[in-house]
Structures are given as C-alpha cells and as structure tokens.
Amino acid sequence: xxxxxxxxxxxxxxxxxDIKETRPYSPCRAAxxxxxxxxxxxxxxxxxxxxxxxxxxxxxxxxxxxxxMICHHPCEQSCRRCSVDEPLAVRHLxxxxxxxxxxxxxxxxxxxxxxxxxxxxxxxxxxxxxxxARDLSDLGYGVTxxxxxxxxxxxxxxxxxxxxxxxxxxxxxxxxxxxxGVEVRTNCEIGRDVKLEELTKKHDxxxxxxxxxxxRSLNIPGVEGPGVLLAIPFLEDVAFDRRPDLGNKVLVIGGxxxxxxxxxxxxxxxxRDVSMVCLESAEEMPAWKWEVDEAxxxxxxxxxxxxxxxxxxxxxxxxxxxxxxVRSVFDANGRFNPSFDNDQTTLIEADTIIITxxxxxxxxxxxxxxxxIDVRGRLEWNPATQTSSSKNVFVAGExxxxxxxxxxxxxxxxxxxxxxxxHLQGEAVEGALPLQEKEKISQMPPEVxxxxxxxxxxxxxxxxxxxxxxxxxxxEIGYDEEEALREAGRCRGCGGGAVVxxxxxxxxxxxxxxxxxxxxxxxxxxxxxxxxxxxxxLCAPECPGQAISMVSYDVKEISETLPSxxxxxxxxxQEPVIVAFLCTHHxxxxxxxxxxxxxxxxxxxxxxxxxLDLLKAFETGADGVAVVRCNDGTCKYRGIEKGVKAxxxxxxxxxxxxxxxxxxxxxxxxxxxxGGNPWAAVCDDFSGRVKQLGLRAVR
Numbered sequence: 001x002x003x004x005x006x007x008x009x010x011x012x013x014x015x016x017x018d019i020k021e022t023r024p025y026s027p028c029r030a031a032x033x034x035x036x037x038x039x040x041x042x043x044x045x046x047x048x049x050x051x052x053x054x055x056x057x058x059x060x061x062x063x064x065x066x067x068x069m070i071c072h073h074p075c076e077q078s079c080r081r082c083s084v085d086e087p088l089a090v091r092h093l094x095x096x097x098x099x100x101x102x103x104x105x106x107x108x109x110x111x112x113x114x115x116x117x118x119x120x121x122x123x124x125x126x127x128x129x130x131x132x133a134r135d136l137s138d139l140g141y142g143v144t145x146x147x148x149x150x151x152x153x154x155x156x157x158x159x160x161x162x163x164x165x166x167x168x169x170x171x172x173x174x175x176x177x178x179x180x181g182v183e184v185r186t187n188c189e190i191g192r193d194v195k196l197e198e199l200t201k202k203h204d205x206x207x208x209x210x211x212x213x214x215x216r217s218l219n220i221p222g223v224e225g226p227g228v229l230l231a232i233p234f235l236e237d238v239a240f241d242r243r244p245d246l247g248n249k250v251l252v253i254g255g256x257x258x259x260x261x262x263x264x265x266x267x268x269x270x271x272r273d274v275s276m277v278c279l280e281s282a283e284e285m286p287a288w289k290w291e292v293d294e295a296x297x298x299x300x301x302x303x304x305x306x307x308x309x310x311x312x313x314x315x316x317x318x319x320x321x322x323x324x325x326v327r328s329v330f331d332a333n334g335r336f337n338p339s340f341d342n343d344q345t346t347l348i349e350a351d352t353i354i355i356t357x358x359x360x361x362x363x364x365x366x367x368x369x370x371x372x373i374d375v376r377g378r379l380e381w382n383p384a385t386q387t388s389s390s391k392n393v394f395v396a397g398e399x400x401x402x403x404x405x406x407x408x409x410x411x412x413x414x415x416x417x418x419x420x421x422x423h424l425q426g427e428a429v430e431g432a433l434p435l436q437e438k439e440k441i442s443q444m445p446p447e448v449x450x451x452x453x454x455x456x457x458x459x460x461x462x463x464x465x466x467x468x469x470x471x472x473x474x475x476e477i478g479y480d481e482e483e484a485l486r487e488a489g490r491c492r493g494c495g496g497g498a499v500v501x502x503x504x505x506x507x508x509x510x511x512x513x514x515x516x517x518x519x520x521x522x523x524x525x526x527x528x529x530x531x532x533x534x535x536x537x538l539c540a541p542e543c544p545g546q547a548i549s550m551v552s553y554d555v556k557e558i559s560e561t562l563p564s565x566x567x568x569x570x571x572x573x574q575e576p577v578i579v580a581f582l583c584t585h586h587x588x589x590x591x592x593x594x595x596x597x598x599x600x601x602x603x604x605x606x607x608x609x610x611x612l613d614l615l616k617a618f619e620t621g622a623d624g625v626a627v628v629r630c631n632d633g634t635c636k637y638r639g640i641e642k643g644v645k646a647x648x649x650x651x652x653x654x655x656x657x658x659x660x661x662x663x664x665x666x667x668x669x670x671x672x673x674x675g676g677n678p679w680a681a682v683c684d685d686f687s688g689r690v691k692q693l694g695l696r697a698v699r
Contacts, residue, residue: 041054062134062173086457089460122143122144131417133145197369205392249350324344482588537555578683595687611650
C-alpha cells in the first residue's frame with residue numbers, strides 16, 4: 001500500500017490533505033475552479049510517483065486529460081514564481097503525469113454498485129454533466145446521460161477542434177466516467193426524441209447541463225444567405241470531419257478564443273488566406289495571448305479596431321465585409337459599449353464570413369414546461385441550491401453561469417451533484433454547498449524573492465507552423481520524462497510547508513535560528529508564516545521537541561519505508577548495499593539509472609533528511625549511506641547547505657561512537673551537465689570506498 005493510500009477504499013489521498021483544508025490554499029490551488037491540489041501532484045511528479053499524481057489530479061477533475069490539453073490554466077497565472085521568473089508549466093506537467101499513468105488508469109476502471117435505489121437523468125455530456133455523472137455514480141445512484149450528438153463530450157467533442165483536443169484524449173476521460181455504470185443515450189435530443197416531462201417522471205432528479213450550443217449572429221444587411229456561417233455549426237463540421245466549401249478567402253468576425261479556433265481550423269482546411277476582424281485592439285482582445293500568438297504564427301491576419309457594418313454581395317455571392325472604424329470599445333465606466341467613426345469605412349474581401357461573437361443555450365425544449373425562463377431568455381435558477389424553478393430539476397454549467405472555462409463547468413457539476421444528493425437524502429441544500437472563493441497564501445515578501453534561484457520555465461515545443469497547418473494533428477509536443485522532472489523541480493511547494501504543534505513547542509528558537517527564509521516568529525511559541533516558508537524541511541529534523549511537522553509530507557516516512565527500500569540483504573553479496581538519499585531537484589531521470597547495488601531514496605531536498613533516517617539505513621542493513629545533493633550553485637534552497645553538512649557530520653560522529661567507520665556515511669555532490677550520469681558516477685565511486693572498508697555482517 002502506497003503512502004497516503006486509505007485502507008478502507010484503496011483510494012490514494014495525499015499526505016496532509018486534511019490539514020490543508022484548514023489552512024490558506026496555495027495560490028495555484030485557490031485559482032483553480034475545482035481546487036486541484038497542484039502543489040501535491042507536482043511534488044509527486046518530481047519524485048517519479050506518477051500514478052499517485054494521477055490520483056490527486058483526477059480526484060477532483062473527471063476531465064483531467066481534456067484540461068491537460070485545453071485548460072486556460074489560471075493556476076499558472078497565479079503561480080508565485082511569476083514574481084521570480086516564469087510560472088510553473090502546470091498544464092503540461094498534468095499532461096505528462098496522465099500519459100505516464102495510462103495503463104494504471106485503464107486497469108483501475110470499475111463498475112460502481114447502485115446502492116441508493118434512485119436515478120438521475122443528466123441532459124448534456126459536457127464538463128459539468130460528466131462531473132455530476134461521476135460524482136453521483138460514486139455515491140451509488142443510477143445515472144443516465146442524454147446527449148443530442150452521436151458521441152459523448154458535449155461541446156468538447158463537437159466544437160473543440162481536434163488539433164487542440166485529440167479525440168482519443170477526450171475518450172480517456174469519458175471512459176473513466178461511463179465505466180462506473182453510467183447509462184448513455186446518444187443521438188437523443190430532449191424535446192425532439194424525448195420530452196422533459198418524461199424524464200422527470202422516469203428519474204428522481206434531472207440535471208440540465210446543456211452548455212451554450214448555439215452561436216449568436218449579427219443584425220446587419222447581407223448577413224442572411226450563402227457564404228456566411230456561424231461559429232458553432234462550422235466547428236461541428238470540423239469536429240465530425242465534414243468539410244464545408246470555404247473558397248479561397250475566409251474572414252472571421254470576433255476576437256475571442258472561439259474566433260481563434262475558427263480561424264486556425266480554416267487554415268487547416270486548406271484556406272491560405274484567413275483573416276480576422278475585431279472591435280478590440282491587440283491589448284483588448286478577449287482571446288488568450290498564446291492563442292493569438294499561435295494564430296499569427298500560422299499566418300492568420302488580424303484587423304483590429306474595425307466593426308462589421310454590412311456583408312457585401314454580388315448576385316447573392318459574398319464579396320466581403322464592409323467595416324467601420326472603432327473609436328472605443330468600452331465606455332468611461334469600463335462597460336462594453338463600442339462607439340464608431342462612421343466616416344471611416346473599408347471593405348475586407350472574403351469568399352466566406354464566419355461569425356463568432358458569442359454563444360447561447362438552446363432552451364426550446366423547455367417550452368410549456370415548469371422550468372421558467374426569464375425576460376432575457378435565460379434559465380431561472382438559484383445558485384445557492386443549483387435548482388431551477390421546477391421541483392427536482394437542477395442546473396449546472398454554462399447554461400446558467402454563462403461563458404466560462406471547462407474547469408469552471410467541472411466545479412459547477414460538482415456543486416450540482418452534491419445538491420442533488422443532499423436533496424434526495426432529505427437534507428438541506430442551501431448553505432451546504434462549498435464556497436468557491438478560498439483564502440490563499442500571500443505573495444512572497446521581497447526579502448524572500450531575492451533568495452529564490454532563477455530557473456527559466458522549460459518551453460514546450462510545437463510543430464512548425466507550416467507543418468501543423470496541413471493537419472488536424474495535435475500541435476504541442478509534450479514533455480519527456482527528463483524535461484518533466486526538471487520542470488516539476490521548479491515548484492516552490494507553496495502551502496506544503498512547516499506547521500508547529502503548540503502543545504510541544506518550547507520556544508527554544510531552534511527553528512528561527514536555522515530557517516534561511518525567516519519564516520518562524522517565536523514569542524511564547526513558534527509560528528511559521530506560510531508566505532515566507534519555502535517547504536524546504538530543514539527545520540523539522542532540528543526541532544528538539546519534535547513539534548514541527550510538514551503539510552506536504554510525513555517527516556517519519558523515510559525511516560518507516562527504509563526497511564522495504566533496502567529489502568533483504570544477501571549475506572553472500574559481493575558488492576556493498578548502498579542507500580542513496582537523492583535530491584530530486586536536478587537528478588531527474590538519472591536518479592532512476594543507478595548501479596544495482598544502490599537503493600534509491602528520492603527526497604525533495606536533502607534538508608529533509610534526519611540523522612535518525614541516516615542511522616535507520618544502517619540499521620536495516622546498509623553498508624554505506626550517501627546523501628547526494630545538488631552542488632551549492634544549483635540548490636533549490638539557498639542557505640540550507642550549512643545545515644545539511646552539519647547533520648551529516650553529526651551522523652558520522654555518531655557512527656564512530658557506535659564503533660563504525662565514519663567513512664560509511666558521506667555527503668556527495670553531483671553536478672549536471674557534464675555528460676554521462678554524474679549521480680551514478682558519484683554513487684559508484686562511493687560504493688568503491690565502502691567496499692574497501694568491508695561489508696557488514698548480516699544480522
């Protein structure tokens with residue numbers, strides 16, 4: 001059983017998960033709508049524990065593979081490394097962990113027993129619908145999904161282009177959900193194939209999670225007729241491999257992310273002349289900057305600060321779009337309220353115009369039903385209970401929240417599932433649903449920022465523009481193992497640092513004296529400030545009262561797992577048994593390729609190793625123990641080397657007191673970038689020195 005695995009369910013739960021709920025969140029986790037524990041799974045990746053990382057990721061996100069491809073990663077934008085150099089590449093690390101866990105993932109899929117004797121019908125299989133389906137299945141309810149398209153996934157399958165979201169990736173997420181026993185009815189449109197009234201009679205509760213499946217159009221002359229398309233129908237053609245006739249010149253109206261998808265898809269359909277026109281300046285565009293940059297790389301031209309006035313036609317055929325100059329997009333109060341200079345107009349030539357100015361829900365199936373729609377044409381709902389105006393009909397996702405991200409829809413689906421569960425169990429819903437906003441750790445103080453080593457983010461490679469524009473193949477080349485381990489090592493472990501048991505603290509000032517970052521403040525007891533703490537772990541082994549623990553790992557884990565790491569020691573061995581405590585920050589894949597006689601113990605930093613851990617290694621049968629750290633110039637934590645050296649020296653002194661050669665314990669330093677495997681080399685050299693001292697007798 002792996003550390004953190006629960007005996008009752010076998011489900012992995014990261015160490016410190018409970019205490020994290022009582023403390024400020026790391027900024028990355030607080031920014032994620034589903035509150036994925038980024039610090040936990042990135043730390044696991046850095047240790048090569050990929051399946052455990054998978055468990056942390058998917059515990060709150062049933063469309064994790066989808067998010068590893070298309071998420072707008074608000075976690076990265078909130079990363080505290082932004083104040084140092086560049087944010088951690090969280091999305092790409094998520095993708096790496098999921099891809100490394102593919103076999104484990106498929107083998108763990110299990111049917112969940114229906115223990116509740118109640119059923120739920122879910123209309124729509126997008127992010128919110130899938131999230132609710134998984135949660136309710138896990139709770140023992142019978143769940144049936146109704147999807148109008150021939151495949152599950154909602155807009156993920158029907159509107160996200162394959163070059164951004166490969167369909168086999170989406171299938172992994174969907175298979176996780178339906179393997180639990182969720183029933184599926186595809187090609188089933190509510191209102192056409194089955195009435196809402198029938199669903200409310202068949203199921204104990206119904207969830208409407210249909211998203212925003214209709215495109216908005218423009219009320220300008222010439223817009224009706226051939227040659228003018230709407231974004232969603234066009235993207236559905238792309239998704240289902242239908243190739244519309246676009247001509248030689250395509251003009252996309254809009255400046256959002258959907259407009260980018262449309263323009264880039266048109267390029268991949270063979271149109272060489274693709275341009276866009278939008279009201280906003282480059283700085284005002286709502287599309288994500290990286291989407292804009294990638295589109296421009298692919299040859300898409302963007303006409304800023306022009307608004308559509310009229311579709312010009314000749315004998316019914318589109319000639320282009322007459323546009324008018326935009327004076328301003330927002331008014332003095334910052335509200336969207338464009339103004340135009342009608343004296344400045346021009347014609348942008350095009351054979352096909354695609355309108356991408358927004359989306360809305362198709363609520364026609366609610367006609368004559370108890371579910372009310374307000375005067376603006378929106379579904380009425382209560383955010384505190386996720387309920388519609390009709391008894392037992394709940395709502396989730398963009399149909400009520402409006403346009404947002406896939407991960408935000410996941411969070412909405414979780415809330416709706418919990419609301420349905422509480423309602424069906426006869427419990428109060430209002431006030432019981434979790435709050436979205438979470439308290440988070442403050443940014444690092446200036447004096448701490450100065451101590452953080454600058455390490456540039458490891459860039460993700462893309463297919464060359466001329467290559468990727470000829471195919472719908474996914475264009476991002478993910479991290480290999482060496483790259484992923486290097487990038488994961490950049491994480492500062494925010495939120496996973498030290499905590500003090502005030503009942504044990506003696507206010508002895510040891511933590512304050514040893515901490516390089518000034519995190520502890522000692523009065524009657526010690527308090528370790530999370531905004532200062534870097535989770536290096538140097539303080540915990542030094543505390544004489546054992547009053548300090550770490551949120552992100554068990555300080556006793558190393559000594560408790562050493563017997564299984566060392567294993568049975570062969571009395572007839574020819575080579576010494578070496579236990580190597582390896583700093584994972586730079587060792588990367590080299591740490592998995594050491595001499596056979598070396599037992600590897602990966603640690604986040606050598607500052608976390610206690611003298612008792614070193615002695616425990618000898619107790620379990622090691623002939624020699626090596627603490628293999630980064631060289632002083634590359635250590636992730638500045639200021640810890642003195643403490644680590646002192647700890648090893650004390651360990652050597654204790655070995656002498658026990659009648660053992662102090663040379664059986666050494667602090668080694670391996671420097672990356674010198675070719676070969678420097679970690680294997682220093683371990684091999686040390687092994688030779690220990691061999692000369694002789695092999696210890698096996699007890």
